[in-house]
Amino acid sequence: MSSVILTAGPLRGTTRVPADKSITHRALLFGAIAEGTSRVRNYLDGGDCRATLGVVRSLGVQVETPSSQEWIIHGRGLEGLLEPEVALDCVNSGTTTRLVAGLLAGQEFHSILVGSTQLRKRPMARVVEPLRLMGADIAGRQGGRLLPLSIRGKRLHAVDYSMPVASAQVKSCVLLAGFYADGLTIVREPGPGRDHTERMLAAMGAPVTRRGNTLTAEHPSAPLRPLDMTVPGDFSSAAFLLAAGVCVADSDVRIRGVGVNPTRRGLLDALVEMGADVTLSNWGETGGESTGDLHARPSSLHGITLGGDAIPTLIDELPVFAVVATQAAGRTVVRDAAELRVKETDRIATTVEELRKLGADIQARPDGFVVNGPTPLHGARVHSHGDHRLAMALAVAGLIADGATAIEDTACVSDSFPGFWELLVSLGARIE
Numbered sequence: 001m002s003s004v005i006l007t008a009g010p011l012r013g014t015t016r017v018p019a020d021k022s023i024t025h026r027a028l029l030f031g032a033i034a035e036g037t038s039r040v041r042n043y044l045d046g047g048d049c050r051a052t053l054g055v056v057r058s059l060g061v062q063v064e065t066p067s068s069q070e071w072i073i074h075g076r077g078l079e080g081l082l083e084p085e086v087a088l089d090c091v092n093s094g095t096t097t098r099l100v101a102g103l104l105a106g107q108e109f110h111s112i113l114v115g116s117t118q119l120r121k122r123p124m125a126r127v128v129e130p131l132r133l134m135g136a137d138i139a140g141r142q143g144g145r146l147l148p149l150s151i152r153g154k155r156l157h158a159v160d161y162s163m164p165v166a167s168a169q170v171k172s173c174v175l176l177a178g179f180y181a182d183g184l185t186i187v188r189e190p191g192p193g194r195d196h197t198e199r200m201l202a203a204m205g206a207p208v209t210r211r212g213n214t215l216t217a218e219h220p221s222a223p224l225r226p227l228d229m230t231v232p233g234d235f236s237s238a239a240f241l242l243a244a245g246v247c248v249a250d251s252d253v254r255i256r257g258v259g260v261n262p263t264r265r266g267l268l269d270a271l272v273e274m275g276a277d278v279t280l281s282n283w284g285e286t287g288g289e290s291t292g293d294l295h296a297r298p299s300s301l302h303g304i305t306l307g308g309d310a311i312p313t314l315i316d317e318l319p320v321f322a323v324v325a326t327q328a329a330g331r332t333v334v335r336d337a338a339e340l341r342v343k344e345t346d347r348i349a350t351t352v353e354e355l356r357k358l359g360a361d362i363q364a365r366p367d368g369f370v371v372n373g374p375t376p377l378h379g380a381r382v383h384s385h386g387d388h389r390l391a392m393a394l395a396v397a398g399l400i401a402d403g404a405t406a407i408e409d410t411a412c413v414s415d416s417f418p419g420f421w422e423l424l425v426s427l428g429a430r431i432e
Contacts, residue, residue, distance in 0.1 A: 002407060003395070004405070004406045004431065004432045005399060005406075005429065006432065009250075009428050010250035011241075011248050011251040011253050011424075011429060012250075012253065012427060012428055013252075013253065013426065013427045013428070015253075015423060015426065015427065016256050017241065017255060017258065017417070018044050018045075019042045019233060020232055020233065020236075021236070022168070022194065023196055023259065023289065024040075024043045024231050025052050025099065026099070026172075026196055026200050027043065027073075027200070027229065028049070028053060028063070028071070029052065029103065030201060030224070031071075031073035031075055032056045032061040032075055032081070033103065033224060034075035034077070034223070034224040034225060035224060036075055036226040037226055038071075038072070038226040038227040038228065039072055039229075040071045040227060040229060041229070042069055042232075043069075043070075044234065044418075045418060046418055047092060047093075048091070048092065048095065048415050049093075050091070052093065052100075054088075054089060054091075055096060055100055058086065059081040060076060060080070060081060061074065061081070077223055077224075078220065078223070082109075083109035083110065087112040087114045088100065089114055090114065090115040090119060092115065092119050092415060093119070097113055097119065097124065097149075098124070098126075098127045099169065101113065101124075101128070101151065102127065102173035102176035102177040103176050103177075104151045105131045105134065105136035105156060106153055106154070106179065106180020107153035108153055108154070109153055110151070110152050111153070112149065112151070113148060113149040113151070114148045115147050115148075118344060119147060120141075120147045120148075121146070122146075122147075122344075123145060123146070124140065124145060124146060127170055127174075130159060130161045130173070131156075131173070131174070131177055132144075134157055134159045134177055135155075136151070136156060136177070138150065138152075155180065155181075156177055157181055158178065158184050158185045160185075161174055161187050161188065163190055165190060165339060166189055166192070166193040167193065167339075168194035171189060171193060171197065171215065175187060175198070178216075178217030178218060179206070179217060179219055180219065181218070183218065184217075184218050186215070188214050191213065191309045192309050192313070193312045194261070194264060194313075195263050196263075198215060199261075199288040200227070200287060203227070203229075204224045204227065206224055207219075207221070232259035232291045233256070233258040233259060234259065234416070235258055235259050235268075236317060236416070237416065238294055239320055240395070240396055240417075241253050241255055241296070241427075242255070242268070243267075243271075243320045243321070243393075244399050245278075245296025245297060246271060246296050246324065247327050247396070247399075248298065248399050248400060251296070251297060251298055252296075252297050253297075254295050255296075256282075258293070258294050259291055260280060260283075260291060260294075261289055263313055265313065266311075266314030267320075268280065270304065270321060274301045274302055274303070274324070274328055275300055275301050275302055276301060277296065278294065278297075279294070279295045280293070281293050281295070301324065301328035301329065301374075302328055302329045303325065303328045303330035303333075303372075305332070305333040305334075306321075306332075306335070307334070307335040311334075315337065315339055316343075318334060318337060318347065318351075318368075319347055319351045320389070320392065322352075322362060322369060322393070323394075323397045323400070326360045326371055326373050326374065326377060326397070326400075327375075328371075328373045331372055332371040332372075334369050335365065335367055338366065340368070343387070343389075344386065344387040344390075345387040347387065347390065348364050350385045350387065350390055351369065351390060352364040354385075355397060358378060358379070358382065358394075358397050359380075359401075360377065360397075361373065377397055377400050377401035378403055379402065379403030379406075380401075381405075381408065382405065382407055382408070383407070383408040384410060384413075385409070386409055386412050387412060388417065389416070391407060391409070391410050391412055391413050392417060395407060395424065
């Protein structure tokens with residue numbers, strides 16, 4: 001499957017983006033171990049979240065879908081999950097794999113995690129190592145570094161674990177395993193990271209605490225309360241519309257009801273630092289998460305340097321940030337982002353490779369990239385490498401470029417942003 005994007009006219013209009021993928025994953029998994037019935041509205045019906053839904057159902061959890069906008073999750077409690085009859089297929093979702101591993105490590109049964117060819121290349125040692133320190137019995141390819149993973153669940157013991165790099169998935173995995181451990185499990189983050197897990201678990205009455213960059217979890221003394229929440233719009237999806245809104249001439253784009261958790265909205269802060277005309281209004285809250293409306297219009301941009309604690313707040317948005325940087329005056333530097341090397345693709349290598357085809361002046365570094373701008377982009381044939389975020393970043397680049405841009409392999413976009421192409425058309429993009 002491919003999409004050809006022609007030179008865009010102005011993007012104008014008010015819209016919404018699909019629900020937050022990270023929060024949808026967690027609502028399913030945490031609802032599964034709650035006592036009672038959870039109601040989750042406005043969930044993301046994308047490929048990665050369907051993988052989590054399939055895994056949860058294979059563990060004996062009944063999930064009803066009375067409408068396309070609501071899940072009713074009949075939680076089985078912390079000790080109520082059932083041994084799966086088949087391998088648990090995480091398809092292409094690293095989040096599913098790593099969080100589920102934390103839950104399964106403490107169960108009294110055997111399970112096997114499998115996934116797509118792409119997922120089988122992604123590193124799992126980052127969760128396997130701390131789980132083994134807790135006494136987990138896990139085997140897999142290359143000593144447990146790669147899928148498939150075989151997990152023989154057992155009662156665990158608490159650990160004091162210092163994460164080598166900030167990772168919400170690793171943190172969440174260890175905290176969940178801590179519910180099945182004797183004693184107090186401690187997780188020390190090297191810097192600020194996404195906090196959806198601790199926000200949601202706290203709302204459910206779980207014994208999870210944070211003090212600075214140190215988190216703790218222990219076996220709950222009472223059942224986890226079920227959820228009743230509406231999932232906000234995914235900032236990572238809104239990022240592509242924001243990027244197009246500030247780069248495509250004469251555009252005026254408004255996005256309603258977006259999650260603006262401080263640990264996720266790093267791209268918004270970076271755009272403001274670059275001089276972009278973006279605003280945030282209509283603050284609200286749902287399920288412990290902040291929400292708001294975003295408004296983006298074109299303006300003169302200048303290069304900036306990003307690194308350190310800022311990187312975890314926009315790690316998924318760095319491919320589209322690179323596109324924006326091609327339109328900024330001067331030099332833009334991204335460092336401390338080696339994590340990009342082990343995403344769905346090596347996002348440093350693939351982003352640089354594909355943007356160069358469009359005329360970008362961009363160079364790869366071991367832990368990031370450097371962009372010199374502003375640079376006029378020209379249409380070309382590019383490839384997503386099966387990476388949904390790269391595909392959408394290239395779509396934004398195609399909207400900026402002079403001439404037609406053909407993007408190969410765009411089916412992957414449905415993993416996180418179903419309806420992406422149709423939404424662009426509704427805002428004025430011309431796509432064939």
